[in-house]
Amino acid sequence: MTRTITILGATGSVGASTLDLVRRNRDMFRVVALTANGNAAMLGELAREFGAEVAVVADEGCLPALREALSGSGIEAAGGAAAVVDAAARGADITMAAIVGCAGLAPTMAAIECGKAVALANKEALVSAGEVMTAAVKRTGATLLPVDSEHNAIFQCLAGNDPAHVHAITLTASGGPFREWEMERIHRATPAEAVKHPTWSMGAKISVDSATMMNKGLEFIEAYHLFPVGVERLRIVIHPQSIVHSMVEYRDGSTLAQLGPSDMRVPIASALAWPARMNTPCAPLDLAAIGSLSFFKPDEERFPATRVAREAVIAGGAAPAVLNAANEIAVAAFLAGQIAFTRIVQSAEDVLARGVPRPPVTLEEVIAVDREARIRAAEMMETVS
Ligand code: NAD
Ligand code: MG
Numbered sequence: 001m002t003r004t005i006t007i008l009g010a011t012g013s014v015g016a017s018t019l020d021l022v023r024r025n026r027d028m029f030r031v032v033a034l035t036a037n038g039n040a041a042m043l044g045e046l047a048r049e050f051g052a053e054v055a056v057v058a059d060e061g062c063l064p065a066l067r068e069a070l071s072g073s074g075i076e077a078a079g080g081a082a083a084v085v086d087a088a089a090r091g092a093d094i095t096m097a098a099i100v101g102c103a104g105l106a107p108t109m110a111a112i113e114c115g116k117a118v119a120l121a122n123k124e125a126l127v128s129a130g131e132v133m134t135a136a137v138k139r140t141g142a143t144l145l146p147v148d149s150e151h152n153a154i155f156q157c158l159a160g161n162d163p164a165h166v167h168a169i170t171l172t173a174s175g176g177p178f179r180e181w182e183m184e185r186i187h188r189a190t191p192a193e194a195v196k197h198p199t200w201s202m203g204a205k206i207s208v209d210s211a212t213m214m215n216k217g218l219e220f221i222e223a224y225h226l227f228p229v230g231v232e233r234l235r236i237v238i239h240p241q242s243i244v245h246s247m248v249e250y251r252d253g254s255t256l257a258q259l260g261p262s263d264m265r266v267p268i269a270s271a272l273a274w275p276a277r278m279n280t281p282c283a284p285l286d287l288a289a290i291g292s293l294s295f296f297k298p299d300e301e302r303f304p305a306t307r308v309a310r311e312a313v314i315a316g317g318a319a320p321a322v323l324n325a326a327n328e329i330a331v332a333a334f335l336a337g338q339i340a341f342t343r344i345v346q347s348a349e350d351v352l353a354r355g356v357p358r359p360p361v362t363l364e365e366v367i368a369v370d371r372e373a374r375i376r377a378a379e380m381m382e383t384v385s
Contacts, residue, residue, distance in 0.1 A: 002030050005272075008088055008107050009098035010034035011042050013203045014121040014147065017264045018096045018272070019046060025278055033087035035099070035107070038062045044069025054078060056087045058103070085110045094272065096147070097122040100205050101328050102321075102370045105129055109363050115140040119271040121147040124328070127221045128321040129366045134225050144226070145271035150219055151226055152267035153245035153258035158227065159275075161256075166229050167249045171219055172239040173298065174199050176211040179240065183302055189341040191334060199242035199262045208331045212344050213298070217309025218327075221320050224313050231314055236306055238296040243285065259285055305345045312352060317359030318369045319352060325373035326351035333381055351377045 005022065009015045015036075022029045031050040036043040038059040044066055047055035054076040057066050063079030070077050078087065081103075088095060088107035091114035097104055104122035109129070111118045113136065120126060126133050137144050146152045150171045158166070177196050178186050195207040202210070209215035216236055223234055242262040249255045260266045261282050269280045300307045312319040326348040333339045339347070351373060360366040 002028065003093040004032045005029045006033040006035075006088060006090065006092035006095045006111070007031070007098065008033075008035050008084065008096065008104060008111070009100065009122070010046055011036040011039045012098055012100060013201065014096070014098035014264060014268065018098065018119075018268050019050065021265055021269055021272060021278070021280060022050065024281065028273075028278065032090050032092040035084050035087055037099075037103075040065035040069055047075050048073050051075075054087055054090075056083045058084050081106070089114065091116055093117060094119060094145075096268075096272075097125065098147075100124070100203055102128050102324060102367075105366065105370075106363065109133065109136060112136045112142045112144070113140055115142050117143045117145060117274075119145045119147050119268070121268075123148055123218050123222045124324050126225055127218050127324045128370055129360075129363065130221075130225055130320055132360060132363060132366055143274075145274055146222075146226055147264075147267055147271050148219060148222060149242075149260075149262075149264065149267045150246040151222060152270055154223065154227055154248055156258045156270065157246070157248040157256040161248070161250065163227070163229065165251050166227075166233065167251045168233045168235055169223060169227055169229055170235040170237050170247045170249065171216065171223060172242070172244050172246050172295075173213065173216040173236055174210065174242045175238045175240055175296075175298075176213060176215075176303075178211055179238070186302065187340055187342045191337065194334070194341060198240070200264070202264075204335060205328070205331055208334060208344070209327070212305050212341070213303035214305035214309065214327050214345060214348070216298075217305040218324065220306060220309050221313045231310065236298050238298055239293065240296075241290065241293055243290060243293055261285060304349070308345060308349050308352070315352075315356065318356045321360065321366055321369045322352055322356050322373040323348055325370045326377040329374050329377035329381065339381065347377065347381060350380055354380075 031052045033054045035056040040062040056078045060079040066077045088110040094117040095111035096119045097108040098121040105125040108125045194211040247257040312323040330344040330347045
């Protein structure tokens with residue numbers, strides 16, 4: 001059976017892995033929409049290759065280049081943030097939400113409103129919108145399929161089990177490239193060092209988040225919304241090999257874990273084919289060759305991000321949206337060489353300490369919280385540097 005698919009963030013790392021699977025399983029999918037921020041040439045090429053109905057650049061200035069790239073193809077071209085939302089609202093059977101950051105929130109919500117399947121990679125959208133997104137999923141009957149490797153692992157380990165019997169959920173974390181570094185060296189870490197992840201190949205923003213451990217903090221909040229077992233039942237363990245992708249412990253002492261190579265095509269394939277399975281080019285693990293797996297307690301002295309995120313989710317309301325926005329601004333400033341590595345999490349904590357607006361209850365209110373927190377984060381960064 002052929003299903004229609006839309007990929008939001010088609011030119012990114014998750015977008016490329018998704019399209020690789022579509023390319024290898026042509027008979028399973030028909031592409032409706034592909035979107036990108038500004039890379040019109042690449043987007044145009046992909047839209048032609050996959051015979052998309054429409055291609056959209058969020059940056060309207062890139063629309064002429066997209067039109068040129070698509071000329072004579074019969075593929076529609078559109079530009080602007082609202083056009084990305086419109087593309088998501090076309091209601092493909094499955095939409096891959098793979099835009100980075102809160103910029104992906106409105107399009108992801110538009111896809112959810114269609115009540116079909118939404119494969120969620122864009123964790124910042126769920127972190128920011130929290131209950132607003134989960135309520136929309138309930139109301140519309142949409143199926144939210146986690147793509148983040150940890151959450152996809154948990155989703156698989158929960159299948160067929162009654163969540164009432166869950167004792168705890170443990171997210172694994174690689175610990176990032178600075179796991180064994182002294183504090184002083186972490187403080188002086190450069191963008192080039194931060195984006196060099198030991199086990200995964202990913203976009204720049206999530207790579208920096210992995211280095212600060214804010215990625216695990218955001219994932220903790222993501223897990224809180226996807227698997228409502230309560231904060232006290234959510235754990236984090238460091239596992240440098242990234243082979244065990246996460247675990248669910250049950251009241252009888254059983255722990256179910258999902259293992260696999262550290263290749264995003266595995267969790268993406270699980271989401272795209274759910275509840276069936278599809279082929280990927282990834283070979284199953286050779287555990288004898290891997291030899292040993294190790295696990296450690298996280299060190300929140302050197303990596304405070306998971307503590308800051310846990311505090312934000314416990315505070316609830318707008319706090320996670322403020323945290324996410326402040327972190328996005330700080331990561332961009334770090335990548336631009338404007339602030340030290342250790343300032344990233346510190347500045348997110350500082351913005352949160354300035355106070356949090358009242359809990360947002362609509363998408364528009366979440367977007368307003370995000371916008372204001374970004375402004376405040378940028379202002380506070382100027383006063384410090
Ligand atoms: P990336 O930077 O490689 O790609 C991001 C995509 O979003 C690109 O297509 C880009 O054009 C688009 N985009 C950026 N800004 C935009 C804007 N303002 N409006 C519209 N589109 C915009 O990022 P990625 O690594 O593929 O990550 C995408 C999402 O998936 C993130 O939320 C990330 O946390 C999550 N994720 C990624 C991985 C991974 O292995 N890369 C793993 C788990 C989760
Ligand atoms: Mg992850």
